[in-house]
Amino acid sequence: MYTVKHAAAMTGISPATLRMWERRYDVVVPGRSPSGYRVYDEAAVRRLSAMRALVEAGWSPRLAAEQVKSGTTGGSTPTDSVDGPSGELGDHEALVRVAEGFDGARLAAVLDEAFGRGTFEEVVDGWLMPALHALGDAWHRGTVSVAGEHFVSATVNRRLAGVLDALPVPSGAPRVIVGLARGSRHELGVLAFAAMLRRVGIDVVYVGGDLPPESWVVALNGDQPDAVVIGVPSSDDIAAVRDTVASLRAAYPDIAVHLGGRHQDHVGVEGSRPLGHQLGPAARDLAAQLIG
Structure with missing residues (x-):
C-alpha cells in the first residue's frame, strides 16, 4: 500500500x-x-x-x-486480452509471438497494453527486459529470425527514444553521459535507463552504441559530467568496456564510471561501479547519490 x-x-x-x-x-x-x-x-x-x-x-x-x-x-482493446498475461505486467513471450508476423499494429498494441499496466520503471523491469531476453533466447534457438528480432527491437527502440525525447531536460541538474562501448549495439537497456534518469531529474546525455574509448574521452570534454554510465549487455562487450573505463580514468581520474547490463559484474576494473540489475532502483539510487 x-x-x-x-x-x-x-x-x-x-x-x-x-x-x-x-x-x-x-x-x-x-x-x-x-x-x-x-x-x-x-x-x-x-x-x-x-x-x-x-x-x-x-x-x-x-x-x-x-x-x-x-x-x-x-x-477498445481489453487490458488483459493482448496475448494473455502470465503475470501482473504481461506475458514475457508476447514479443516472441509477434516477431515473425511483422504486424506493426499488433506489436504497438502489445506495447501499449504493457505500458498501461504500471509505471515506466515497473514495466521496463517487470516485463520489457524479461520479454526482450526471451526474444533473444528465441533468436539463439533459431525459432525467431534475425529479421523478426530486428523488427521488434527497432520498434521498442523508437518507443523508448520517444519517452526520452518527450521529457524536459532539467536545468542545473547533475549531468550523466550514458551509452555503450566500441562494438556494442544492444541499446535498449541503456536507452531505457537514460529515460529513467531523466524522469528522476538528471540531465542525461545519451550517446548511443558503438562508441570507441577515444570518443568517450572526447564526449567528456568541456563541461565534465558528474558521472558516466556504460552498458555491458553481452559477454562480448566486456573487453571493450574495460578499455573504455581505463581510457576514461586515465584522462579524468576523478570521474565516476558506473556499469549496467547483464555482464556488469564481470568487468572488474578498478574505478568502475556496478549499478545492479534492476533499472528503476538503479536510476533512483544514482540520482540520490548525485543530487544528495
Whole structure:
C-alpha cells in the first residue's frame, strides 16, 4: 500500500491532480491507513498510470477515466486480452509471438497494453527486459529470425527514444553521459535507463552504441559530467568496456564510471561501479547519490 506521496511519485502525477481525479472521476477508491490517511494498492497505481498515459496521448480526463474504469485502454482493446498475461505486467513471450508476423499494429498494441499496466520503471523491469531476453533466447534457438528480432527491437527502440525525447531536460541538474562501448549495439537497456534518469531529474546525455574509448574521452570534454554510465549487455562487450573505463580514468581520474547490463559484474576494473540489475532502483539510487 502506498501513500498519496508515494503513489504520485510512482505514477508521475502530482498529488493535487491525483486527488482531483479521485474526487471528480472516481478512477480509484483509496483505502485508509489506521491513522486515516489515504493509501493506494498496486491496482490503483496501475489505473492511475493508465489514465495518465491516455491523457498524455490527448484524451480528455473524463473519457480517459471512463476508459480505465471500463477495464480497457488503447482504444477498445481489453487490458488483459493482448496475448494473455502470465503475470501482473504481461506475458514475457508476447514479443516472441509477434516477431515473425511483422504486424506493426499488433506489436504497438502489445506495447501499449504493457505500458498501461504500471509505471515506466515497473514495466521496463517487470516485463520489457524479461520479454526482450526471451526474444533473444528465441533468436539463439533459431525459432525467431534475425529479421523478426530486428523488427521488434527497432520498434521498442523508437518507443523508448520517444519517452526520452518527450521529457524536459532539467536545468542545473547533475549531468550523466550514458551509452555503450566500441562494438556494442544492444541499446535498449541503456536507452531505457537514460529515460529513467531523466524522469528522476538528471540531465542525461545519451550517446548511443558503438562508441570507441577515444570518443568517450572526447564526449567528456568541456563541461565534465558528474558521472558516466556504460552498458555491458553481452559477454562480448566486456573487453571493450574495460578499455573504455581505463581510457576514461586515465584522462579524468576523478570521474565516476558506473556499469549496467547483464555482464556488469564481470568487468572488474578498478574505478568502475556496478549499478545492479534492476533499472528503476538503479536510476533512483544514482540520482540520490548525485543530487544528495
